[in-house]
Amino acid sequence: MTDPAIEATALGKRFGRRGAWALRDCSFRLPAGRVCAVVGPNGAGKSTLLALAAGLLAPTEGTVAVLGTGPASARPRVGFVDQDKPLYPQLTVAETLRMGADLNPGRWDADTAGRVVAGGDLDPGKRIRSLSGGQRTRVALALALGKRPELLLLDEPMADLDPLARHELMGVLMGRAAGHGTTIVMSSHVVAELEDSCDHLLLIGGGRIRLAGEIDDLLAAHTRVSVPAGTGLDPHRVVESRATGRRTGALIRPAGPLPDDWRAAAPSLEELVLSYLRNPEAPALVPGPAHDTTEAAA
Numbered sequence: 001m002t003d004p005a006i007e008a009t010a011l012g013k014r015f016g017r018r019g020a021w022a023l024r025d026c027s028f029r030l031p032a033g034r035v036c037a038v039v040g041p042n043g044a045g046k047s048t049l050l051a052l053a054a055g056l057l058a059p060t061e062g063t064v065a066v067l068g069t070g071p072a073s074a075r076p077r078v079g080f081v082d083q084d085k086p087l088y089p090q091l092t093v094a095e096t097l098r099m100g101a102d103l104n105p106g107r108w109d110a111d112t113a114g115r116v117v118a119g120g121d122l123d124p125g126k127r128i129r130s131l132s133g134g135q136r137t138r139v140a141l142a143l144a145l146g147k148r149p150e151l152l153l154l155d156e157p158m159a160d161l162d163p164l165a166r167h168e169l170m171g172v173l174m175g176r177a178a179g180h181g182t183t184i185v186m187s188s189h190v191v192a193e194l195e196d197s198c199d200h201l202l203l204i205g206g207g208r209i210r211l212a213g214e215i216d217d218l219l220a221a222h223t224r225v226s227v228p229a230g231t232g233l234d235p236h237r238v239v240e241s242r243a244t245g246r247r248t249g250a251l252i253r254p255a256g257p258l259p260d261d262w263r264a265a266a267p268s269l270e271e272l273v274l275s276y277l278r279n280p281e282a283p284a285l286v287p288g289p290a291h292d293t294t295e296a297a298a
């Protein structure tokens with residue numbers, strides 16, 4: 001059986017001995033070949049999780065395995081683009097790509113890296129320090145993709161790209177996932193953009209995993225209902241409920257068949273994510289110890 005791309009077990013990180021936990025008790029398994037969205041509010045712990053998987057931070061407790069080994073030994077097989085896009089400002093674009101080739105002997109995919117840079121009409125002789133934020137992102141993605149990574153960790157990669165560049169580069173990333181089986185883990189605040197590209201979801205809130213699993217499974221576990229005001233929703237698990245005049249609209253995790261007179265519909269991914277974001281106390285749906293998707297205590 002192929003190793004999971006990432007397997008976290010009771011993973012936790014706190015900054016400083018007395019600092020608050022940035023991530024706590026985080027367990028999940030991401031199978032190889034998936035495109036995984038990491039979503040959550042500001043400060044939820046998304047960047048911390050990605051940096052732990054990239055081996056740039058050490059866990060305070062628990063473990064994270066990457067491509068069947070530790071994050072440090074997996075590093076040559078992992079591409080990481082973090083929010084700050086650390087590049088050498090004094091190098092030109094062409095020198096940066098040459099550095100990528102030198103650092104990845106026998107592995108470097110000059111065609112893909114060159115194509116990503118060329119797509120932005122970047123002058124290869126331009127220094128990194130004189131590039132815009134979005135242009136830097138393009139160079140950082142070119143470096144990460146040029147490594148022929150088995151796993152790509154991307155921290156808000158699309159945040160400073162214009163809509164055309166987003167569309168183009170998302171296409172490059174999805175092509176990589178489909179053509180080479182590359183696992184992609186991508187944090188983002190733009191949930192609507194993830195619906196067509198991602199097949200796996202990690203929703204983090206307050207440093208804890210609140211939803212984890214295949215998006216189809218997560219959507220199938222939830223139902224949007226509309227019931228006459230005052231109708232009890234027990235025994236179903238309620239993620240969110242809102243009174244609208246004579247009716248109550250709710251997102252629930254059904255615990256059994258729904259009464260015939262309830263109006264029910266499948267939620268979209270955006271509805272699902274927004275409901276959990278608006279309701280930090282909603283019960284989590286996370287993998288259990290055997291990595292089955294089981295109900296967690298509220």
Ligand SMILES: Nc1ncnc2c1ncn2[C@@H]1O[C@H](COP(=O)(O)OP(=O)(O)OP(=O)(O)O)[C@@H](O)[C@H]1O
Binds near residue numbers: 015045
């Ligand atoms: N180097 C650090 N030192 C101290 N605290 C930190 C450090 N990095 C992150 N934190 C804290 O850890 C928590 C999680 O931060 P993190 O950057 O992982 O969140 P995030 O989900 O990526 O947020 P955003 O959506 O704003 O990028 C926050 O409370 C943050 O203040």
